[in-house]
Amino acid sequence: GAVVSQHPSRVICKSGTSxxxxxxxxxxxxxxxxxxxxxxxxxLMLMATSNEGSKATYEQGVEKxxxxxxHASLTLSTLTxxxxxxxxxxxxxxxxxxxxxxxxxxxxxxxxxxx
Amino acid sequence: KNEVEQSPQxxxxxxxxxxxxxxxxxxGISALHWLQQHPGGGIVSLFMLSSGKKKHGRLIAxxxxxxxxxxxxxxxxxxxxxxxxxxxxxxxDMRFGAGxxxxxxx
Numbered sequence: 303g304a305v306v307s308q309h310p311s312r313v314i315c316k317s318g319t320s321x322x323x324x325x326x327x328x329x330x331x332x333x334x335x336x337x338x339x340x341x342x343x344x345x346l347m348l349m350a351t352s353n354e355g356s357k358a359t360y361e362q363g364v365e366k367x368x369x370x371x372x373h374a375s376l377t378l379s380t381l382t383x384x385x386x387x388x389x390x391x392x393x394x395x396x397x398x399x400x401x402x403x404x405x406x407x408x409x410x411x412x413x414x415x416x417x
Numbered sequence: 418k419n420e421v422e423q424s425p426q427x428x429x430x431x432x433x434x435x436x437x438x439x440x441x442x443x444x445g446i447s448a449l450h451w452l453q454q455h456p457g458g459g460i461v462s463l464f465m466l467s468s469g470k471k472k473h474g475r476l477i478a479x480x481x482x483x484x485x486x487x488x489x490x491x492x493x494x495x496x497x498x499x500x501x502x503x504x505x506x507x508x509x510d511m512r513f514g515a516g517x518x519x520x521x522x523x
Binding site: 311336344345346347348351395397405406407408409410411 | 448450452459460462465503505507510511513514515516
């Protein structure tokens, strides 16, 4: 089945650091990638949707200058948390969808802890 | 009202018991996913359904499109099944249920 690889799985860093998370589709072309955030004991919340080669569409309340999303190729999207602060500590998950009405496939997630 | 409602919110069972988790949704969908999230946070996709029933090992998932309802069943539950189970519906955007926290005691 389709595999989505997310890296790194865990990041611990100091406040003020920028952190990049990668999401790769390993065996299919992901025309659309999604980035989700999960706070403790809460469900997944969509942050943004990115289509290859175009700017990401951000959900209401998500700061696009804070969470930079790049989807430069059909197999890679990156989420950069700029100047991260402790309140950005969360679990971030990506998913990817191929052409047409293909289902979404999820990455394993990245646990970000900002000290 | 949430577009995806899961029940129960929490479930504790004894090893060996038959488990049912329910999901109701109010939007049109192209597919419904059952996801498993272990304490470390990683998401495992258990099933993707658009109709009928699927079985994988001790797990069974059913969906009734007309009634907008899906169930996830676990037979002969085991402590390693302890996790959060999330129902998600795909209608171009994903909508997630709040999750069901399952604890299976030995």
